[in-house]
Amino acid sequence: MKRATEKRPKHPLAGKSMTGADMILQVLADEGVDTIFGYSGGAILPTYDAVFRYNQEHPKKQVRLIVPANEQGACFMAAGYARASGRVGMCIVTSGPGATNCVTPIRDCMADSIPVVLITGQVPRQAIGSDAFQEAPVFSVMSACAKHVFLVSNEKELEATVRTAFAIARSGRPGPVVIDVPKDVQNYLGEFQGDGYLRFRGYEKRQAALSASRVTKESAASFFKMLAHSKRPLIYAGGGVINSNASQELRTFSKRFGIPVVTTLMGIGAMDTSSDLCLNMLGMHGTAYANYAVEDCDFLITVGARFDDRVAGKPAEFAPNARNIAHIDIDAAEIGKVKSVTWAHTGDAKIALQDLLHAGKNFAGDFSPWLRHAQNLKKKHALNYKKTGDLLQPQEIIHQLSKLTKGRAIVTTGVGQHQMWAAQYSEFVEPRTWITSGSMGTMGFGLPAAIGAQCARPDAVVIDIDGDGSLRMNLGELETMTTNDIPVKVLLLNNLGDGMVRQWQNLYFGDRFSGSDKSMHKKDFVKAAEADGFTFARRLTGKSDVNAVLKAFIDHKGPAFLEVMIDPNAHVYPMVGPGLSYKDMITGEYITPRADDETPVHDKTEVPASAMF
Amino acid sequence: MGEVMKHTISVLVENHFGVLARVSGLFSARGYNIDSLCVGETEDTTISRMTVVVQGDDRVLQQIINQLNKLVDVIDVIDLTKDVFIDRELVMIKIGAANSQRSEVIEVASIFRAKTVDLGAAAMTVEVTGSEGKVNAFIDMMRPFGIQELVRTGKVAIARSPK
Numbered sequence: 001m002k003r004a005t006e007k008r009p010k011h012p013l014a015g016k017s018m019t020g021a022d023m024i025l026q027v028l029a030d031e032g033v034d035t036i037f038g039y040s041g042g043a044i045l046p047t048y049d050a051v052f053r054y055n056q057e058h059p060k061k062q063v064r065l066i067v068p069a070n071e072q073g074a075c076f077m078a079a080g081y082a083r084a085s086g087r088v089g090m091c092i093v094t095s096g097p098g099a100t101n102c103v104t105p106i107r108d109c110m111a112d113s114i115p116v117v118l119i120t121g122q123v124p125r126q127a128i129g130s131d132a133f134q135e136a137p138v139f140s141v142m143s144a145c146a147k148h149v150f151l152v153s154n155e156k157e158l159e160a161t162v163r164t165a166f167a168i169a170r171s172g173r174p175g176p177v178v179i180d181v182p183k184d185v186q187n188y189l190g191e192f193q194g195d196g197y198l199r200f201r202g203y204e205k206r207q208a209a210l211s212a213s214r215v216t217k218e219s220a221a222s223f224f225k226m227l228a229h230s231k232r233p234l235i236y237a238g239g240g241v242i243n244s245n246a247s248q249e250l251r252t253f254s255k256r257f258g259i260p261v262v263t264t265l266m267g268i269g270a271m272d273t274s275s276d277l278c279l280n281m282l283g284m285h286g287t288a289y290a291n292y293a294v295e296d297c298d299f300l301i302t303v304g305a306r307f308d309d310r311v312a313g314k315p316a317e318f319a320p321n322a323r324n325i326a327h328i329d330i331d332a333a334e335i336g337k338v339k340s341v342t343w344a345h346t347g348d349a350k351i352a353l354q355d356l357l358h359a360g361k362n363f364a365g366d367f368s369p370w371l372r373h374a375q376n377l378k379k380k381h382a383l384n385y386k387k388t389g390d391l392l393q394p395q396e397i398i399h400q401l402s403k404l405t406k407g408r409a410i411v412t413t414g415v416g417q418h419q420m421w422a423a424q425y426s427e428f429v430e431p432r433t434w435i436t437s438g439s440m441g442t443m444g445f446g447l448p449a450a451i452g453a454q455c456a457r458p459d460a461v462v463i464d465i466d467g468d469g470s471l472r473m474n475l476g477e478l479e480t481m482t483t484n485d486i487p488v489k490v491l492l493l494n495n496l497g498d499g500m501v502r503q504w505q506n507l508y509f510g511d512r513f514s515g516s517d518k519s520m521h522k523k524d525f526v527k528a529a530e531a532d533g534f535t536f537a538r539r540l541t542g543k544s545d546v547n548a549v550l551k552a553f554i555d556h557k558g559p560a561f562l563e564v565m566i567d568p569n570a571h572v573y574p575m576v577g578p579g580l581s582y583k584d585m586i587t588g589e590y591i592t593p594r595a596d597d598e599t600p601v602h603d604k605t606e607v608p609a610s611a612m613f
Numbered sequence: 614m615g616e617v618m619k620h621t622i623s624v625l626v627e628n629h630f631g632v633l634a635r636v637s638g639l640f641s642a643r644g645y646n647i648d649s650l651c652v653g654e655t656e657d658t659t660i661s662r663m664t665v666v667v668q669g670d671d672r673v674l675q676q677i678i679n680q681l682n683k684l685v686d687v688i689d690v691i692d693l694t695k696d697v698f699i700d701r702e703l704v705m706i707k708i709g710a711a712n713s714q715r716s717e718v719i720e721v722a723s724i725f726r727a728k729t730v731d732l733g734a735a736a737m738t739v740e741v742t743g744s745e746g747k748v749n750a751f752i753d754m755m756r757p758f759g760i761q762e763l764v765r766t767g768k769v770a771i772a773r774s775p776k
Contacts, residue, residue: 139631144638148685151630168685200627202688333679336672 011194020158021050021186024119027162028063029054033090035064035455037077041094042134044121046186048092066455066484069476071098073448075105076474078116080452082109083435084410084460086245088169089116089452095123096134099180100141104442106176107145111439112266113243115174117165118146124184125153138180147175155188157198164198171207173331174243210330213347220359223343226324227363230299232370233259236282239266239438240304240329246350247271247431250303253353257360258367260374262290264305266438269428274407279374283311285420288574288591289377291582294319296373302327304349307338308439309578315339317581328352383424384590391567392543394418394493398425398465400547401491404554409461410435410453414446414470417499420572422465433460444473450488451480461554463489468518468525469498475528481559482533489553489560492525495568503571519568529561536560615671619648621700621770624663624681625688628654632686636663639684645669645677649702649767660688664700664769693770700770704748705730706755707738707762718758725751736761 013026024047028036040048055062068074071093078089093102099120109116123132142149148168150161158181165177215223227233241250241263247270254261254277261271262282271278282290294300300322305311306329312318315338319325326343327335335344345352385395398421402409407427412435413419419436428434435453437445450464471492481488501516529537536556540549540563553562573588587593626632633652640647648666655662667677674692681690693700710718715737719729727741741751745768752763 140634143631143635144642149631153630173683200685202625202627202682203685205688206682331683333676333683337676337679 008195011192013192014194016192017189018192019046019050019186020155020181020188020190021046022053023159023190023192024162024181024186025050025054025063026192027159027166028090029058029061031163031166032087033063035066035081036090036092037066037068037074037081037452038092039067039071039074039094039098041098041121043095043123043183044092044098044119044186046183047119047121047181051092064455066451066480068448068480070474071101072104072444073451073474073477073480075102075116075118076108076442076445076448077452077455078118079105079109079114080412080435080449081456082114082116082452083449084432084453085456086243086432087115087456088166089114091116092119094121094134095138096136098134099138100136103141103145104440106142106178108437108440108442108445109176110145110147112437113174113239114176115169116176117162117169118176118178119162120178120180121186122151122180122182125182126184128182138178142178142180145176146178149178149180151180152182152185155185155190158185158188159193160196160198163196164200167197168200168203172210173240210347213345213351215345215347215352215355215359217359219343219345220356223326223356224360224363226299226326226343227257227360228365230324230365231367232297232321232373233257233299233301233367234293234297234374235259235261235301235303236264236294236305237261237267237270237303238264238305240349241267241270242304242431244304244330244349245431246304246348246353249350249353249357251275253357256357257363257365258371259301260293260371262286262293264308264311264438265423265436267305268423268434269431272407272429273427274429276375277371279378281423284313284576284578285424285572285574286576287378287383287424288381288585288587288593289374291574291576291585292377292381292594293374295582296321298323300325302329302341303353304329306334312338313576313579314581317583320581381587381592381594384592386567386570386590389567390543392540392546392564394421394495394564394566394570395425397491397493397546397550397564397566398422400550401463401465401554402426404547404550405461405463409433409463409554410450410457412436412446412450412453412462412464414466414473415441415443416467416470416501417495417503417570417572418465418467418470418493420500421493424572426465443470446470447474447477447488447490448480450490451477451484451486454486454488461489462487463491463554465491465493467499468492468494468496468523471525472523478529478534478561479532485558487556487558487560489556490529490562491553492561492563493566494525494563495566495570496521497568499568499570500572506571507577525563526561534559534561536562539563539565541565617668617670618674618694619666619668620674620692620694621698621768622665622667622678622681623691623693623770623772624665625655625690626661626663626684627686627688628659628661629686632661633663635684635686636665636681639680640665640667640677643676643680645673651767651769653769664767666768691772693772697773698770699773700744700768701742702745702748702766702768703740703742704752704763704765705738705740706752706760707731707736708755709736709759709761714758718755721754725754727751
């Protein structure tokens with residue numbers, strides 16, 4: 001956090017008398033907020049009034065207000081905005097239900113390290129604790145989910161609190177910060193300071209240490225000794241690379257030393273996915289060649305990733321041939337949490353990679369045989385799917401769409417099979433163009449996140465690749481798109497059910513499709529889109545003119561909706577079952593497994609449900 | 614990994630609203646067991662000190678320290694167990710001792726340097742301060758007299774000054 005002692009020009013409004021709500025708006029404007037996602041209500045009315053007045057008084061510096069159908073939508077829009085831009089996403093909602101509707105997105109942001117600031121109205125201070133109308137214990141509820149929570153109980157601290165919230169959200173490992181502001185604090189009249197932060201001595205000290213953290217000469221020497229001893233080094237890059245804007249450094253590093261890269265779901269886009277050095281996603285539904293490379297590598301270089309259970313189902317057997325594992329992370333708590341490592345650096349990924357690049361100027365190791373091996377794996381065990389039959393295959397649709405957009409579209413998703421297919425079959429040239437709920441796995445994420453991303457990047461083609469289950473969860477936000485003329489393209493891959501749940505029920509629960517079959521549901525999604533004002537709302541059911549329809553869909557000016565009826569029996573492969581290691585990976589019917597490695601035949605014996613997670 | 618051990622951790626925190634909830638919430642959310650937790654202001658009234666006694670192996674302990682260090686309100690985390698430290702706990706025990714037994718209670722209490730802090734018609738209350746071992750030993754000695762109620766503060770601890 002910036003300290004008050006720094007010499008900065010005085011704020012032009014310093015000393016001006018204004019209400020708490022006006023102070024909030026002024027600090028937001030100072031922090032560069034250009035879009036607020038939110039929903040009004042009793043306890044936040046003064047702040048919404050301040051938004052209106054701010055825009056009246058600043059015709060040339062408007063703060064855009066996007067009102068969702070449900071507060072959850074607003075908060076996911078703020079998250080989508082943050083993910084696409086790297087700036088802090090802003091959401092303002094009322095007390096009680098407004099606030100609790102945001103619990104899911106706040107937890108989602110925490111789990112994926114996304115910087116958002118959420119301001120919630122609260123009942124007036126004298127009513128707190130009285131079970132007042134629309135009162136909820138926001139501080140307690142959000143404490144368990146957010147990076148930090150403030151309840152502004154002293155009106156004099158309001159201004160500094162809002163400023164501090166932004167600093168906390170974006171510093172270190174980013175995350176969501178919630179500010180609970182009682183209505184009477186919004187209404188209080190006080191003097192605007194234009195400066196000042198709340199003090200957090202420990203946090204400031206730790207942030208200062210992180211900012212100053214460099215890879216020392218000795219540490220770099222030990223890293224390059226490991227690299228020199230290695231014949232098969234592999235970079236395992238995660239969302240931390242995206243968060244620290246270190247993609248360029250990662251690409252340079254990989255190219256300079258000739259080391260291939262696998263990325264996590266959150267790390268997609270850190271590398272240009274079509275690059276020869278990129279082996280794409282690893283893990284439960286990673287590519288077979290990425291997972292084989294992890295099995296084969298003798299030095300795993302982890303950058304901004306955390307060995308979570310979708311990557312390392314069985315940590316002890318993850319990267320079994322790696323004699324050394326290096327780990328760069330901004331969060332000290334991630335180092336050694338799941339997997340012991342032999343080299344570690346706590347700090348910003350961008351700076352760490354720059355330091356290593358510098359320290360390795362004269363490194364002369366040559367990994368070309370290994371790189372050839374990796375590229376061979378990529379060719380031999382490429383992704384593949386059913387190419388015959390009349391039914392539309394989801395992988396084909398995504399592949400075609402990605403070709404049309406040349407890998408330059410921003411893609412958001414819901415959660416489930418469609419999310420994994422989108423991760424596997426889309427190309428991404430740039431970081432921050434793949435936007436998905438990774439850790440929390442929140443269905444309903446795609447639609448609002450796409451709206452937020454489009455607000456952050458009006459120039460980009462934004463596509464929400466969604467499933468019928470996920471889309472239903474926040475379907476009300478279709479109308480938000482047309483109301484605000486947000487030209488997101490919504491691609492619904494409809495398989496008449498919760499496909500991923502069905503896949504697991506097929507593999508582990510004897511085909512008992514409890515609660516996941518939606519073939520009897522009555523929803524006509526195209527009519528729903530038309531009712532919400534979509535002028536482009538179509539359905540694809542057969543293989544003819546797929547490409548032409550996709551092209552018309554992408555080229556449509558304004559919001560567009562396309563429902564594709566896909567093969568309901570398409571499964572996501574490869575798959576490493578939960579709690580298993582990569583040697584137990586199943587590749588399905590269409591992907592060639594490794595012949596030199598006996599692939600365990602997958603039998604359908606039931607695994608006790610207690611073994612799942 | 615190392616063996617499961619009891620650790621006494623001193624956590625210095627900003628004396629802010631809700632800090633205790635955040636710290637105790639962290640322990641419950643991550644499934645760490647707290648044996649005891651004590652909190653109070655320090656010599657600087659803007660800083661509170663929490664003394665937390667937890668159990669775990671080296672890895673769990675390191676995680677607890679790392680996770681505590683992520684809380685915005687936390688100023689510093691010190692594992693006192695790594696070095697020499699002094700810990701104390703206070704316990705008050707209400708004993709339903711008959712008149713004939715009272716002198717015996719007081720006698721045992723004086724060996725432990727415990728104090729009689731309340732005397733009623735049907736019961737007496739004694740107070741003792743000491744390390745966990747001493748407090749436990751005292752409780753065991755009082756048990757035969759008939760403990761009616763017992764309250765203990767949980768441990769507070771401070772590092773020893775270098776000699």
